[in-house]
Amino acid sequence: MATARGADCENGTDGDISEDPERQALDYVSRVLGTLALPDKVQQLPHTLPVEAQGCIKHEGLKKSPVTGDHGETLSLLLLLPLELILHTLSYLDPRFILDVLPLVCRTLRDIVADEVTWRLRVQRRIGANFPVVEQEQFDWPAACIELEEQVSNWSDKGKxxxxxxxxxxxxxxxxxxxxxxxxxxxxxxxxxxxxxxxxxxxxxxxxxxxxxxxxxxxxxxxxxxxxxxxxxxxxxxxxxxxxxxxxxxxxxxxxxxxxxxxxxxxxxxxxxxxxxxxxxxxxxxxxxxxxxxxxxxxxxxxxxxxxxxxxxxxxxxxxxxxxxxxxxxxxxxxxxxxxxxxxxxxxxxxxxxxxxxxxxxxxxxxxxxxxxxxxxxxxxxxxxxxxxxxxxxxxxxxxxxxxxxxxxxxxxxxxxxxxxxxxxxxxxxxxxxxxxxxxxxxxxxxxxxxxxxxx
Missing domain, CATH: 2.130.10.10 (YVTN repeat-like/Quinoprotein amine dehydrogenase)
Structure with missing residues (x-):
């Protein structure tokens, strides 16, 4: 079992370290974690770069379902619908089912499930708010969508x-x-x-x-x-x-x-x-x-x-x-x-x-x-x-x-x-x-x- 004492003189010695850790801890809790009533909060919002409203997702190119018509692929009536209607239909399905099962059905559904816009639209329709707060590359939209929907479901009706x-x-x-x-x-x-x-x-x-x-x-x-x-x-x-x-x-x-x-x-x-x-x-x-x-x-x-x-x-x-x-x-x-x-x-x-x-x-x-x-x-x-x-x-x-x-x-x-x-x-x-x-x-x-x- 390795035991070591931290000793580094790089910044000198602090002379204010209490010799009584119990008193030190009590003073710390009283000072830092006191539960006194707070004055009115003033939200000083920083001057920052604006975050784009992710809800404004363009719908160009979504007028028609991307059916490829590959030989050997049976096209169901569902896949002949406009893509907007396909996505609306998918919104009634569990996101885990969509992610795990639908790509195995046909290439068209696989491409729809793999498209980031599919999940961005689903999230926007579910929550109607800007998301995520911090924009980032390679954001895992399917995983985020699953977490969001399960969080809402788990805590709906006051967490019953x-x-x-x-x-x-x-x-x-x-x-x-x-x-x-x-x-x-x-x-x-x-x-x-x-x-x-x-x-x-x-x-x-x-x-x-x-x-x-x-x-x-x-x-x-x-x-x-x-x-x-x-x-x-x-x-x-x-x-x-x-x-x-x-x-x-x-x-x-x-x-x-x-x-x-x-x-x-x-x-x-x-x-x-x-x-x-x-x-x-x-x-x-x-x-x-x-x-x-x-x-x-x-x-x-x-x-x-x-x-x-x-x-x-x-x-x-x-x-x-x-x-x-x-x-x-x-x-x-x-x-x-x-x-x-x-x-x-x-x-x-x-x-x-x-x-x-x-x-x-x-x-x-x-x-x-x-x-x-x-x-x-x-x-x-x-x-x-x-x-x-x-x-x-x-x-x-x-x-x-x-x-x-x-x-x-x-x-x-x-x-x-x-x-x-x-x-x-x-x-x-x-x-x-x-x-x-x-x-x-x-x-x-x-x-x-x-x-x-x-x-x-």
Whole structure:
């Protein structure tokens, strides 16, 4: 088991690191996650390049069905109709059926299904709003269409189609981090009770079966010696970060056995886990990169902020971090240097990123959207989705959007411009984060992990 202490003198020594992590954590939560009423929100929309209205799709060339009349191909009456009528007929079919089955019927249907315009028109007719928010090349329109339609179906009628489970027999303090694994069959949660718990969701909902929960680690005092605050996963490994300044690595393929530990300089507030690096944002304003496979894991540590690092995301080119100092810093891994610093009016507490879209929630309950092009992140949109205080968690994919808040709600949206809220779930306490995988959604609650599962 590799153990290392992060020690990098590149930026000198910080003299403001508290010797009492418990007091430090309490002060941080009071300052950053306080639930005081917010003043009226002022949406300062950035000066940005306009996003084209994708709804204005031209219909030229769609007057006639593209029937080729190849020898040996039997043309049905359907295929003799104008293409507009064919697409209207297909709109009544399930998108997965269209994608998987119709291309096997004939060349004409295969060509229709393969045409991007088919799916753009279907999405536009379904939602009637600009989509996607960030334009990108090689956008997977069929996959996005499937996600959008399933999101709307799953949460229609106030989410009555979903199964809800509250897992309350593991933690005895607020849960601050939650992460779904293996398409939603496993869940990991971190809590202020200092424990990280592995939940086996495969038995969820079956009669006379309880969800098996396992506390990770062998220590009697808990998984960590401080609050378990952050989680990140790569392949079968999960890393947990704590206010005790440690990062512990657990192998899910080995029933959650500990396979590594790295000791940092300060409380670990956020993590990013990639095949080649583990990135940590800490209370001492630093973003630090490690190679957890090495006997001496430390790669580099930079003081990129003047206040604690609240959230970060990373890919093979960039590490993007947000701090309590109200800055967004883009670090270029290839150039080994900061490529961009954005000053904001408020701080971003949570982020989700899949190039070229970065979605983030701030302490005023607003959602910001950035687009990354040519190594630069451009602020494109600012949305008020109805939260009345700090956004604590955000999950975005091609066709789904979830947000949680200290206003005691989790909101379900579709990621259009502006987002359309499908359902708001109200809780008795603050909701500290959200994770989505497969047909499962998990949220971090007050001593509980809340699970929603969709019908297959």
């Amino acid at each position: 189609k979903t199964e809800h489970f509250s897992l309350g027999e593991g933690h005895f303090a607020p849960v601050d981090a939650v992460l779904l694994l293996e398409k939603g069959s496993l869940c990991v949660s971190g809590s202020r009770d200092r424990n990280v718990i592995l939940w086996d969701l495969k038995q969820l909902g079956k009669k006379q079966e309880k969800v098996k929960c396992t506390v990770l680690g062998a220590a009697k005092t808990g998984t960590h010696k401080g609050w378990a605050w952050s989680l990140a996963a790569c392949d079968t490994c999960v890393c947990s970060g704590s206010w005790d300044s440690t990062m512990k690595i657990w192998d899910m393929a080995a029933d959650g056995q500990q396979v590594g530990e790295i000791r940092g300089r300060a409380a670990i507030l956020c993590l990013g886990y990639l095949p080649d690096i583990l990135v940590a944002g800490s209370y001492d304003k630093r973003v630090t990169m490690y190679d957890p496979r090495a006997s001496n894991p430390l790669i580099k540590s930079r003081r990129l902020h003047s206040r604690p690092v609240l959230s970060l995301v990373a890919d093979d080119r960039h590490v993007v971090s947000s701090g309590e100092d109200r800055t967004l810093v883009v670090f270029d891994r290839r150039a080994n240097a900061v490529s961009q610093t954005v000053q904001m009016d408020n701080y971003l507490f949570c982020m989700t990123y899949e190039a070229p879209q970065l979605w983030a929630g701030n302490n005023q309950g607003l959602i910001h959207v950035y687009g990354s092009h040519g190594g630069t992140f451009q602020h494109l949109r600012c949305f008020d989705v109805g939260h009345t205080s700090q956004i604590t968690g955000i999950c975005h994919s091609a066709g789904t959007l979830y947000s949680t808040s200290t206003d005691k709600t989790m909101k379900v949206h579709i990621p259009t411009d502006p987002p359309r809220t499908l359902h708001t779930l109200t809780h008795s306490h603050v909701v500290n984060g959200v994770s989505v995988a497969g047909d499962t959604v998990a949220a971090a609650g007050e001593q509980t992990v809340e699970i929603w599962r969709f019908p297959e």
